[in-house]
Amino acid sequence: MIRMHSVNKSFGRELVLKSVSCHIERYTPTVLLGPSGAGKSTLLRCINGLVDIDSGQIIVDNIPLPRHPKKLRKFRKSIGMIFQQFNLIKNISVLENVLCGRLAYTPVLSSLLTKFTNPDYEIACYYLAKVGLYDKRYQKAGQLSGGQQQRIAIARALVQQPKILLADEPVASLDPKTATAILDLLTKIHEEEKITLVLTLHAVDLAIKYARKIIGINRGQIIAQYDTDKVNAAEIYSVYDNCDNSDSYPECG
């Protein structure tokens, strides 16, 4: 479980997250939804320490997010992350890209020399099969389609064997059919591997279909939280209203 208590984050003078408090349950796929610039990506990046918070607390499975770089590196092993633009190295093979996810487990010297063990290769091949790309493992990543590249990125996150998977707009650059296939895959992985799944999405219909909980964010504040089985799209669109404070939203957290 991820717990955030009164988290504040600013970039320069801009307060991007304002006293954010929420709980994200392990078996409840959760989508962060809100207008552009609301602070969704920043919130996601705070969870794995990619962005350092100014104040407040983030607790993952009862362990406060460490600040010390060495402890943070160890902690990050348990959190995989995927991005809209996949963040692959295009001119190396699919398999090598996936193996990069094992660097968290590789001693610093080996990781500098990029030496992977046989178990590293076995795990990488296992997850490549899981995302349907085993046959393409020796192809250059840049030669694959957008949907396939996102599958590589998912496999790269999975070889970390994370407890939590954070996905920042994982389908924003994909066509609707491919987007659905990727979200189906993430849901399957969440169920089979018992990985906590937290996504940012822009499409309300996809959020309702794939999440069990939606956290609405506007101007750096959580303004509503919905169980997707008890809400309709019209209600959720209120997340996109201009909202300066949480007073008008009884569900505000």
Ligand SMILES: Nc1ncnc2c1ncn2[C@@H]1O[C@H](COP(=O)(O)OP(=O)(O)OP(=O)(O)O)[C@@H](O)[C@H]1O
């Ligand atoms: N590294 C950074 N340095 C300075 N400002 C930043 C940085 N990252 C984010 N911001 C600012 O923080 C605010 C929130 O950005 P963020 O990317 O979290 O929003 P978002 O809700 O994910 O938006 P989108 O849906 O467009 O991706 C924006 O005003 C953005 O410019």
